[in-house]
Amino acid sequence: MSVRLIRAEALKLRKSRGLVIATVLMTLGIGALVILIPEFYRLAHPTAAFAGGARGLQRIGIAVGFIGSIAAMLVGTAAGTGDLSTGIFRDMVATGKSRAALFGARVPGALIYWLPLVTFAYLVSALLDLAFSDHHPPAPVRSASLPVAVARLFNQGVPAIHQYVDWYLWILLYTVFVLLVSIGLSSLLGSRAITLGILIPFQLFVAPVLSGITQLGAVREAFYPQSIALIEPLGPGGRGQHSFGVLVTSSLTVAWLVLAAWVVVALAVGLWKTSTRDV
Amino acid sequence: MTAPAVDEAAASGSSRAGLVIETTGLSKRFKDRLAVDSVDLQVPQGCCFGFLGPNGAGKTTLIRMLLGMTRPSTGTIRLRGHDMPADKTAALSRVGAIVEEPRFVPYLTGRENLRVIAAAREQEADARIGPALARVGLAERADQKVKTYSLGMRQRLGVARCLLADPELLILDEPTNGLDPAGIHEFRQLVRDLVVEGRTVFLSSHLLDEIEKTCDFVAVIDGGKVIQQGAIGAIGLGETASIQIRLGCDRPAEAAAYISQHRQELGVLTVEPVVDGLQIELAVQQGSGQRGIESALATLNASLVQAGHGVFRLELLRQSLEERFLAVTSRMGEAPQ
Numbered sequence: 001m002s003v004r005l006i007r008a009e010a011l012k013l014r015k016s017r018g019l020v021i022a023t024v025l026m027t028l029g030i031g032a033l034v035i036l037i038p039e040f041y042r043l044a045h046p047t048a049a050f051a052g053g054a055r056g057l058q059r060i061g062i063a064v065g066f067i068g069s070i071a072a073m074l075v076g077t078a079a080g081t082g083d084l085s086t087g088i089f090r091d092m093v094a095t096g097k098s099r100a101a102l103f104g105a106r107v108p109g110a111l112i113y114w115l116p117l118v119t120f121a122y123l124v125s126a127l128l129d130l131a132f133s134d135h136h137p138p139a140p141v142r143s144a145s146l147p148v149a150v151a152r153l154f155n156q157g158v159p160a161i162h163q164y165v166d167w168y169l170w171i172l173l174y175t176v177f178v179l180l181v182s183i184g185l186s187s188l189l190g191s192r193a194i195t196l197g198i199l200i201p202f203q204l205f206v207a208p209v210l211s212g213i214t215q216l217g218a219v220r221e222a223f224y225p226q227s228i229a230l231i232e233p234l235g236p237g238g239r240g241q242h243s244f245g246v247l248v249t250s251s252l253t254v255a256w257l258v259l260a261a262w263v264v265v266a267l268a269v270g271l272w273k274t275s276t277r278d279v
Numbered sequence: 280m281t282a283p284a285v286d287e288a289a290a291s292g293s294s295r296a297g298l299v300i301e302t303t304g305l306s307k308r309f310k311d312r313l314a315v316d317s318v319d320l321q322v323p324q325g326c327c328f329g330f331l332g333p334n335g336a337g338k339t340t341l342i343r344m345l346l347g348m349t350r351p352s353t354g355t356i357r358l359r360g361h362d363m364p365a366d367k368t369a370a371l372s373r374v375g376a377i378v379e380e381p382r383f384v385p386y387l388t389g390r391e392n393l394r395v396i397a398a399a400r401e402q403e404a405d406a407r408i409g410p411a412l413a414r415v416g417l418a419e420r421a422d423q424k425v426k427t428y429s430l431g432m433r434q435r436l437g438v439a440r441c442l443l444a445d446p447e448l449l450i451l452d453e454p455t456n457g458l459d460p461a462g463i464h465e466f467r468q469l470v471r472d473l474v475v476e477g478r479t480v481f482l483s484s485h486l487l488d489e490i491e492k493t494c495d496f497v498a499v500i501d502g503g504k505v506i507q508q509g510a511i512g513a514i515g516l517g518e519t520a521s522i523q524i525r526l527g528c529d530r531p532a533e534a535a536a537y538i539s540q541h542r543q544e545l546g547v548l549t550v551e552p553v554v555d556g557l558q559i560e561l562a563v564q565q566g567s568g569q570r571g572i573e574s575a576l577a578t579l580n581a582s583l584v585q586a587g588h589g590v591f592r593l594e595l596l597r598q599s600l601e602e603r604f605l606a607v608t609s610r611m612g613e614a615p616q
Contacts, residue, residue, distance in 0.1 A: 091376075
């Protein structure tokens with residue numbers, strides 16, 4: 001695969017000001033907000049729970065994972081349809097370069113843009129979480145006043161390193177998965193708006209609603225938000241309780257297979273359409 | 280109408296291997312519409328080849344097939360001696376093209392846009408970016424975003440993009456659309472310079488004037504069919520077509536009588552006196568091209584001189600390409616002037 005082609009793909013994404021602003025806000029911005037807003041609240045109400053800590057980290061994970069996945073869709077669809085929408089795809093084809101190579105460069109090109117961004121956003125958010133954690137050992141509840149006791153009940157102190165790592169890996173998994181699916185699907189459809197118009201409602205509303213329809217049975221396990229939820233690092237018994245509706249996927253193996261199948265199918269149809277599209 | 284074989288003049292000096300584009304029975308069907316119909320096209324190397332036809336005649340569709348952007352329904356394409364699309368990487372490696380208006384990523388600079396395309400070509404293309412920008416006069420604006428460029432600048436950037444391939448063949452589709460007269464003049468000069476360097480330019484246009492002033496050879500396409508192709512001067516000649524000449528001689532009346540007497544052997548169709556001599560219509564066999572014209576003129580001249588007439592002027596009155604185009608296309612009324 002041509003490194004120059006991959007760099008060119010990354011350049012197109014990096015230089016798109018609108019995309020950069022939107023994705024920075026939806027990753028770094030949202031990660032900082034979920035810590036800073038409670039922290040501002042705590043400044044006004046000193047007995048309130050600490051903004052950081054394990055709960056803060058969980059808020060960061062859910063927010064950056066969820067909103068970040070929408071940002072990843074923006075990046076994926078930009079990579080998948082950018083050349084078509086600007087009209088340069090036909091010029092790329094006219095160079096004689098194989099269309100498979102042109103498609104193939106979109107994936108690493110988008111990752112080169114996305115991975116540093118989401119990593120930096122998480123790092124900053126995690127540092128804020130650490131900074132605004134309760135660094136003092138919690139006093140026994142019975143010795144504290146009631147408001148302090150309640151606040152400490154909701155605050156679980158400074159998270160362990162592995163918790164930071166687990167959430168980071170989950171955010172990476174979630175957003176990179178969505179990025180890859182978006183690249184493939186948008187390359188198939190040739191339209192960024194249509195792809196976003198399908199993926200966002202599917203993730204936000206359709207999959208959670210359909211997951212609640214028991215008559216659909218095992219078919220519901222094919223909805224990727226189910227798999228993402230199962231892999232969510234909340235520890236045994238805590239998985240999947242956030243934002244994805246009823247959890248029907250019961251096996252981690254099934255969850256990983258479903259995610260792999262989505263990526264493989266989406267990229268395969270994207271490659272097929274890119275290779276056969278009349279331009 | 281049938282597509283005639285390539286004119287002898289077009290083929291002269293061009294062996295089969297010297298054809299940079301060769302199509303055989305090339306057709307493209309979109310559902311029930313035949314956009315390109317059995318086109319046999321032969322483009323010699325090292326010339327400017329005009330591809331002339333009214334809007335909707337099938338020019339861009341044919342170009343898209345040449346460049347592998349869409350697959351032909353039937354027929355074959357050889358580009359620079361390589362089969363398309365089977366061997367497209369080799370075929371297109373030395374081809375630069377502008378199809379319809381040149382498109383760019385608007386928020387990238389001119390230089391960055393060239394970098395994007397160069398990345399799809401061989402490594403050496405990176406080193407050609409600077410010289411290509413300089414060649415089209417964009418070196419000073421190269422680091423500004425393309426969305427600030429005028430149409431003329433974008434056209435020039437399109438040519439710079441073609442030059443990244445160090446092209447043997449440039450395929451330019453309606454390249455002067457939207458350019459002002461100065462821009463058109465500059466563009467023509469650039470095309471001629473490229474031909475002088477030994478490159479072949481395939482120039483598609485609906486503008487007759489454009490083709491006539493820039494090209495050496497032309498193919499006329501109408502309704503998806505190539506109805507004429509050959510040297511620019513020979514287009515429009517019918518089956519037993521004719522040319523008009525102006526003859527200046529010492530005794531016009533006697534010369535007219537002599538020509539009338541030998542009308543058959545000289546291939547003269549009409550002769551009539553004019554202010555400065557005689558105007559003669561000479562028959563020329565179709566397919567004989569420029570050679571046929573020269574041969575007819577030489578025969579007439581030799582005959583007059585042998586008969587004792589002093590010939591001091593023999594001028595071919597050329598029809599404009601527009602007149603010839605009018606004669607060979609069925610839908611000229613639709614073609615913009």
